[in-house]
Amino acid sequence: MSKRALTILVLSLATVLSASLPFGAFADESQIRLEPYKNFEKDWKLVTVRFRKDTGELRFTYANPVAWKHMTARLAGKTKDPYPKGAVFAKTGIATGEDASFPSSAVPGGVRRFQLMIRDEKKFAHTDGWGYALYTEDGKMAPGDAKQAALACAACHKIVPERDFVFSVPMAGLAPKSSLLSLPASKNWSFRDMEAKALPGNVSQHLPVGSQSVRVLEGEITRHVFEGTLDEVRPLLSREASRAGKPAMLLSQDAKRFSLVFAKPEAGKSLIKDAKPCAPGEAIFLAVAGAVDGGEQAVKDTVKVLQFCYKGE
Ligand code: HEC
Structure with a gap:
C-alpha cells in the first residue's frame, strides 16, 4: 500500500470512529x-438590550467581531450562510434595583450571570453548531451538568432556525423587534389543549379553581428542560395564556418539571402586600414553576410562585 493510500485509510478510520462516538x-x-x-463588554459590539418585566432583569447581548460582521451581512441579505467558526455571542443578565433618589427609574443592581454561545459546527454538532455555557456572577461555570444545560439551551434556541439559532438582532437599523413574543408561528413549537385532570402529580393543584383545560407547549423544547428553561419560557407562556384566556404551561417530556402561567383570578387582588398596581391595560399574572411531585423524585427543587403585570397583545 502506498504511503498516500495509508494516510487516506487512517483519516477515514478516524472519521468513522468520530462519527460513531457519542x-x-x-x-x-x-x-x-x-x-x-x-x-x-469593552471590546465587542453591543447588539441589543432586553428587560424582563417579570424578573426585573436587564440583559445585554454582545457580539465578537466575527459574529457581528456575519450578523449584519445576514440582515442585509448578503449571505444566508450559517455563522462561521469563531463567532461568539455573550450575554449578561443584571438584576435591577431602585435608585433611591429617583425611584421611577430602575438602575442596574450588579451582575447576576453570564451566558456564551460559541460557534464551532463540528465540535458542537449536537447543539446545532453552537457551544452553550452559563456562568455565575464570579465567572465560574454554573453548577450542574453542563452538557444537559447546553442541550436545554439549544432546545429553546431551536425556535429560531431561520436566524441560525440566534435570537437577538441589533437594536437600531435594519432589524425588526427581536422577541419571542413577536416571532411568527414556528414549526418548532405549538400549543395544544390538555385536560386539567390529565396533568401529572400535583400540577393541577396549582391551577386556578375550576380550570378545565390548559394550553400545553409542544416541541423540541420540552425534551431538554433545565431550571433556566422554566424561567426563560415564561414570556411565551404569558402570551399564550393571554391569547387563549386559559392557563398555559410547559411540561417537560419526562414529566419532572413544569412552568405554568395564568391570569390571576380576581384580577385586581395582588398576592403581595403593598405591591405597585399594574399599569392601565395590564393584568396580574401568576407564574408557578418547579418540580412535579408524585413522580420520580429526581428533581429536588421546589415550586416557585411569581406575580407580575402583563399586557396582552
Ligand atoms: C426558553 C428559552 C431559552 C433558553 C432555555 C435559553 N435561552 Fe438563550 N435566549 C433566549 C432568548 C429569547 C434570547 C433573546 C432575548 C433575551 O436575551 O432575553 C436569548 C439570547 C441568548 C444569547 C444572546 C444571543 C441570542 O441568541 O440572542 C445567548 C448568548 C444565550 N441566549 C445563551 C443561552 C445559554 C448559554 C442558555 C443555557 C444555559 C440559554 N441561552 C438558554 C431564549 C432561551
Missing part, C-alpha cells in the same frame, strides 16, 4: 471558559 467525545461544555472573553 456526541460528547469532542465537545465538553464544562470546559468552555469565560476567561478568554472576559473583556467582551
